[in-house]
Amino acid sequence: MAKIPKVVSGFPEWLPEARRIEQQWLDTARQIFESYGYASINPSSVEEVSVITAKGEDVDKEIYGLKRLKADDDDKKGSRLALHFDLTVPMTRYVAQNYNNLTFPFKRYQIQRAWRGERPQEGRYREFTQADIDVIDNESISLHFDAEMVRLVHKILSAIGLDEVRTHVNNRKILQGYYEGLEITDPMKAISIVDKLDKIGDEGVSKLLQSDLGLSPELAQRCLDLAKIKTFDSSFVEQVRALGVTNPLLEQGLEELKYVMDSASDVPTGAVCADLSIARGLDYYTGTVYEGKLAEYPGFPTVFAGGRYEDLVGMFLKKKLPGVGISIGFTRIFGKMLKEGRLALAEKSPTNVLVIYDADADMAKLSAKAEVLRDRGINVEVFHDSAVKTAKQIRYADRKGIPYIMFAGETDEVKNIQTGEQVAMDINSWEPAEVGYQTRIVPSSKRSVNPL
């Protein structure tokens, strides 16, 4: 090949020192999901096209279909296959298929890649890793889980050091009820127009409400009045009531959102916002909706999103199985933090200790000592070539970010490369100062130059 090939545009990859942080993030998500009783499932990356387009949205232009490069007649008979573009559709198919083997409420998480054939741009990838949690139950689902989502996501993002994420919560019943109370004939259409507020501003939304729905300027303004309400506690209820619209669905939505906000009252103030402008574009949400934003980067796309839905599984199974869930866009967040120099990059290697291999040493003995340390949870390499001078072996450790070197012999000694301190060690009890991951997002004020 004339040119060195590169990974395809829109398919992000990281060097080992960044990958280790990504793994730490995903481990944190997994550990916290499990601490709340969510079980892992790992559905296929591939579905039949008829399944993947069953939600009926205009998503198929972004879906990657699959075809064997040397397709033969057999392929023509078979089903058309495609890569999943999110983790929700495979989950609903999985629940429908395995309904009789699952216990409800079914709490599951999925940490997987998904694919969309979009034009790559900041925050948009063609291949990306998402972490999804959903609860699915029979007939009805407790609001308890709507509240749990908020707490869970906050806990995960705080744990990886991302304190600046704000969760915006709303309830579609508030929007629909309010618009119904205003006697707007197509409340769903009104929801989809007000959802554009971020992009086209007050005036743009007002114009569309007038042109597309035939509202008077005054009525359009009343729609905007609702969308302006943002509170960090339950005081939104009074502000909505002050707008003077009454409707039973509106009341129900206010109560539900109040429950969610009250349940999150011990989450630090400012982290969760009742934001009545949030609608989420997707048709299938019916109650609580969530959106996560990076407060430091206002123009950056949503970093997590979700909500409550009444009938997603119903596409595939004639049962009422409502659910509520959130999807965290880990690749999107990770790519942004890496680009902004906000990641304290880890070492290039997971090794804690490099055992020096002297010309007169016995590899079998060195390996046996290394094994003792490994079985104690310490990551150890024995240098592979006794012909290499000790200084060069130490340089190898230094370049890989390995913090300790060990000189094995009658008595064993260990040296901290950073401090130069060298002490006798007992391989049965010695502990490195730090084992494992120790990486965090740095505050934006202390960002480093991104070396990648």
Place this chain on the structure above:
Amino acid sequence: MAKIPKVVSGFPEWLPEARRIEQQWLDTARQIFESYGYASINPSSVEEVSVITAKGEDVDKEIYGLKRLKADDDDKKGSRLALHFDLTVPMTRYVAQNYNNLTFPFKRYQIQRAWRGERPQEGRYREFTQADIDVIDNESISLHFDAEMVRLVHKILSAIGLDEVRTHVNNRKILQGYYEGLEITDPMKAISIVDKLDKIGDEGVSKLLQSDLGLSPELAQRCLDLAKIKTFDSSFVEQVRALGVTNPLLEQGLEELKYVMDSASDVPTGAVCADLSIARGLDYYTGTVYEGKLAEYPGFPTVFAGGRYEDLVGMFLKKKLPGVGISIGFTRIFGKMLKEGRLALAEKSPTNVLVIYDADADMAKLSAKAEVLRDRGINVEVFHDSAVKTAKQIRYADRKGIPYIMFAGETDEVKNIQTGEQVAMDINSWEPAEVGYQTRIVPSSKRSVNPL
């Protein structure tokens, strides 16, 4: 939809109670890889077709190409894309692309899915998870790593309870040197014929050697004599020498294989076999070759495989970057053990404790107590609905395999559902008898009926 959709044939999925074991296996592999200093990389699932077919083998009939369902003119201009069919090609492309940012010897692992459009059959899937390790170095690579692979794989498979795997090791230099010593004109062709020994037997191989290579029956027999040598230590060296063929490449191969076998001398006898019939079909191996077999299931395909290669990265970068590595077929092993009823299936939920939610309880207080336990590493659910009777809440715990229920109050109590024992608990110090995974492969004599 009239029918409940199913996952596509050849794309395996597990119920949560099996998925937990799969996660445990992959965690074990990861932990042991890292304990030997291997760093994770996670290359894209997608490559340009020109990259993925660069190895020049006849693999493209199994490759899944990608095409957006609503492809437009833009797509025609772009590159043709495909899903990777193994983890080796993406690794070599990654090393070539990032050469200047990596430190050599570069030790990496990858635990990822790969895809092949094959007809599904036992042990063959269209989507499967592999765990690969490779070491790549500049110019030459230490035999130390050839030996390390054997130890690593044995350690991982033992740790997950799979003691019955046997590692068969050989060295292509032995085969090539021996055939050269016999003055066979096309040693590579001879290797590829003898590689069929498992499938077509002695007579079949002998016939092919005569018909395709023009060997005399006596010479064909001498090829078979080599392939018959199998030892659990270094005694194969004497057995080969007794065949009376001398050749410098043969000598080098014998020395290398002896080094690998001697290094594995502390691995239990029988687990590693110098097996001179092993060739591995792939053209690119140049020295050590490995194959892992399930001793209990002789007809079942290889469960791991690998070897040493001189120039894989050289496809993409004009440098000599030899490597050695092994790929473990986790989905293949997992699917077989599940089918044979050899998995002690885990609970349906990772939850350790279910907090009972009484009608007069305060959810905020229950949640706070649950949070104390979670922060101590215990997985806790608070039941979501106080209107559900306690007996039914307990039944929910039992059905999900949650071992403990907690009654929170002025004093807290915890009950072991299995034993019925109920005791006072201090949430700041109480520990469940077992936290986390405790699943193993059961011996084949004790296999259970497979419930999946």
